[in-house]
Amino acid sequence: MPLLKSWIDSANSATTPFPLNNLPCGVFSVGEGDLRCGVAIGDRILDVTGLEEAGALRADPEATVLDAPDWNDFMALGPEAWAAFRARLQAMLGEAADEATRDICTTYSVRLHEADLHMPFRVAEFTDFYAGRHHAFNVGQMFRGPENALPPNWLHMPIGYNGRASSVVVSGTPVRRPWGQIKPAGADQPDFAPCQRFDFELELGAVVGQPSSGPVSVAEADAMIFGYVLLNDWSARDIQTWEYQPLGPFQSKAAATTVGPWIVTAAALAPFRLDTPEREVPLLPYLNEPGPMLYDIDLTVSLTPEGGPSCVIARTNYGQMYYSAAQQLAHHSSSGCPMNVGDLLGSGTVSGPEPGTFGSLLELSQGGQAPIRLDGGDTRAFLEDGDGVTLEGQAKGDGYVIGFGTCSGTVRPALADPYAR
Amino acid sequence: MPLLKSWIDSANSATTPFPLNNLPCGVFSVGEGDLRCGVAIGDRILDVTGLEEAGALRADPEATVLDAPDWNDFMALGPEAWAAFRARLQAMLGEAADEATRDICTTYSVRLHEADLHMPFRVAEFTDFYAGRHHAFNVGQMFRGPENALPPNWLHMPIGYNGRASSVVVSGTPVRRPWGQIKPAGADQPDFAPCQRFDFELELGAVVGQPSSGPVSVAEADAMIFGYVLLNDWSARDIQTWEYQPLGPFQSKAAATTVGPWIVTAAALAPFRLDTPEREVPLLPYLNEPGPMLYDIDLTVSLTPEGGPSCVIARTNYGQMYYSAAQQLAHHSSSGCPMNVGDLLGSGTVSGPEPGTFGSLLELSQGGQAPIRLDGGDTRAFLEDGDGVTLEGQAKGDGYVIGFGTCSGTVRPALADPYAR
Known part of the structure; x- marks a missing residue:
């Protein structure tokens, strides 16, 4: 599989750890702000908690699962939801995304170097x-x-x-x-x-x-x-x-x-x-x-x-x-x-x-x-x-x-x- | 220490596991009812979740802690709250309790043999x-x-x-x-x-x-x-x-x-x-x-x-x-x-x-x-x-x-x- 191109330039380098192919899941905060779920893309973190709140991204049509300081509720949805969420993110961040999508993703993203990173999930055992x-x-x-x-x-x-x-x-x-x-x-x-x-x-x-x-x-x-x-x-x-x-x-x-x-x-x-x-x-x-x-x-x-x-x-x-x-x-x-x-x-x-x-x-x-x-x-x-x-x-x-x-x-x-x- | 006498007769026998001296903490349900915190006394369970809801018993003056299917929130209050709660229960169930107290305790109690018992606490590790x-x-x-x-x-x-x-x-x-x-x-x-x-x-x-x-x-x-x-x-x-x-x-x-x-x-x-x-x-x-x-x-x-x-x-x-x-x-x-x-x-x-x-x-x-x-x-x-x-x-x-x-x-x-x- 080749590099998947994003409209976020920093995600398209051959050396970034976080190209569109990756989209790893983390938890971040900025300054004194609350803990939010985020996905790394190039030099940014997409604030998926914010996107869910704004109605621009749903992981579960029935409930909010990203308004949490960890990815546990999201994980509990299961493999079909994981795949659908990944496909949706790849569409929103891919080079074919429209202007409105790019705008809202830009609104709900922060620079990696500005964020503090936290435990990405609650360890059960x-x-x-x-x-x-x-x-x-x-x-x-x-x-x-x-x-x-x-x-x-x-x-x-x-x-x-x-x-x-x-x-x-x-x-x-x-x-x-x-x-x-x-x-x-x-x-x-x-x-x-x-x-x-x-x-x-x-x-x-x-x-x-x-x-x-x-x-x-x-x-x-x-x-x-x-x-x-x-x-x-x-x-x-x-x-x-x-x-x-x-x-x-x-x-x-x-x-x-x-x-x-x-x-x-x-x-x-x-x-x-x-x-x-x-x-x-x-x-x-x-x-x-x-x-x-x-x-x-x-x-x-x-x-x-x-x-x-x-x-x-x-x-x-x-x-x-x-x-x-x-x-x-x-x-x-x-x-x-x-x-x-x-x-x-x-x-x-x-x-x-x-x-x-x-x-x-x-x-x-x-x-x-x-x-x-x-x-x-x-x-x-x-x-x-x-x-x-x-x-x-x-x-x-x-x-x-x-x-x-x-x-x-x-x-x-x-x-x-x-x-x- | 001798037997502490209760107005609940079954708690005063020399062989009951649950005299007033004991007051162990469990979680029970009756029929299809929800899980509630209870304390065993004689042949009964005192429904402390119900008593808290009714305002007749507070473990924490600031918050409700017994409206849960386990004793974890109560335990988190610490030794002073544990002792105060025990003293309050011993007063409410002791032979010196007044009629109104006896009435509300009777209202909020069930027979042990009618109840299903559940995990009394959520095991962390x-x-x-x-x-x-x-x-x-x-x-x-x-x-x-x-x-x-x-x-x-x-x-x-x-x-x-x-x-x-x-x-x-x-x-x-x-x-x-x-x-x-x-x-x-x-x-x-x-x-x-x-x-x-x-x-x-x-x-x-x-x-x-x-x-x-x-x-x-x-x-x-x-x-x-x-x-x-x-x-x-x-x-x-x-x-x-x-x-x-x-x-x-x-x-x-x-x-x-x-x-x-x-x-x-x-x-x-x-x-x-x-x-x-x-x-x-x-x-x-x-x-x-x-x-x-x-x-x-x-x-x-x-x-x-x-x-x-x-x-x-x-x-x-x-x-x-x-x-x-x-x-x-x-x-x-x-x-x-x-x-x-x-x-x-x-x-x-x-x-x-x-x-x-x-x-x-x-x-x-x-x-x-x-x-x-x-x-x-x-x-x-x-x-x-x-x-x-x-x-x-x-x-x-x-x-x-x-x-x-x-x-x-x-x-x-x-x-x-x-x-x-």
Whole structure:
């Protein structure tokens, strides 16, 4: 598919993350104004809440769904409404739009750089997976040794754990280094102390847009996914090492999870579908994919020390995942577990096979043993206070890209005394 | 504290679960009527939604908070409002109440047996702990052998994992036997099949009634807990065995969690506070309790085969827990993880030291090796289709009891084909 031309010039460049082919969904405010739903187009945000109020754009003929500080009500309308809304927006913003349409869209749009971006959706529940083959091996080796690196179940199911929705924050929110129980190697007793091995994890999050009330097939699951966001699963490795057996990560993953401000819809990503890699062992039928359900999305991680230059420390691709989000969602529902609009599924860390493609410092620095060198000359085993971590993603089309915006967070120092009031 | 006398005679018996000392919070409906907040008293439910509408009872002088199908808005008011509301109800229902008060309370009350009971609160997020010393040892031994029974971190922190809020249901809701990935001992490959080792777990759930935005002390955590419900953490043991390494239980715990219909408030339980057992190793200071934060609550589990007699299969006491809910909540917040009104914390299975005090079939039947005998002559290693499981709890006062009502669920057969549409 080629670039779709818009009457908004900035949307027609080959490098804008937000051409007419994309139309990602976000929530914005300007100054002290209220939170509104918006769609990014070129260097602007189309205020779809305003257009709905003005009667110029309806997502649902029966009700207003965009007069909300999130996209949940819209997502609940379902795939037909999603497609109709997208078609309507593409008509209004396409080069064939008439003057009146252009005028009202101009009235209800703001410049991206003038807007503050907020959580694009209300997270119902957050589940994080562990579905990258290379990451699972790399990390498994560090936690359990090379002979037990890949758990016996790993090639048979997308291993996941329930995370904490209350600490999911939007890009730009500072992230406080957590305190926690840590037992240093060789110590007799644990200590309660600030995390010393604070890390990021490069992930893509799938946003569930439709509910289910029983097991769903992979095809049904795929149709339930509204879109994808960048996701940084901040991880306190020292807390994790001590706490995670036998019931999994808990406080090590609970301080914060940062998501990008834009939900890139499955519709926008459709031209970039990829098959999951060849299976090393056959999957049980309930996990078989009826078609390609990964996406060819280039991902990068940049680290910016306080006051220092930004440095790309990892480049990888979402196509590295062993399991797709549709497979994860199907597995998640296999017990009959109800899934809801706004559920967020983290892909698991996206790591490729070589060092420069690893999606966490744990892997990049070989568990802290081999600190990486940044462009400014600094080295990093794990994150230091003031470090900024930025995730970016894009799918490369024919003369256009589908961008995710940036997903950033800066590490704040741990509280001096977490119990001081 | 003695029995507080009410003008409602049925509330004055030494055996009613709902004397004036209790006043648990539930949600009820009658016939096709709407869902209303109610407080149990003797054989009645006081319709506090109706009393608020009528202007006879205010929880908040500024706003209506009981015109909702759950107690969340009320809980959000905080401990002072909880205490004032309780005092006002005790005055209205106490024997000194005047005729006009008695009349309006009679107008706004229904018989318990006429009402349907619903989820008493909206579950924000659900976390399940593993805080019973005997249960942890018993189960750890089966999953990891006696030498690794108690994980090294267990005596240092309340081990917990995030569960799934979407599958929390109220007592009386049938529970469908789940399908899942199961790898029988000795098999080469897993199969996708109905669970063959379906189990219950006897727990008490703490209902968080106040939010937090950073680490909270154990004392602060204790003050955030509005009350307690009975909780059955249904568990698919065969699915659990295969999936739970390395990231913890996932689909094995996701089919359903049943809670009792009545939130018994921390205020009602105050006379029954107990210290946690003596520490086997000292706790880190952030987990030290400034006072007794467990409760002396007798708990029973009954199993009722389809058409068969009900049989009590376990009797234990909440005082068996090694960690209190306040310690669990403090630990949960230790990373800075925000906690919210409606968060539900499962205690972990409450098991005593002897066989008749074990809170799961896994323990009662020694991992299925030694089926237990029921009163009707049947035996059970794990749950069979049609089995009903009922949890009950009561704290025994001086001439009165504080009851929790019953927390029941009946096992429905697995779907014949979970993907048939």
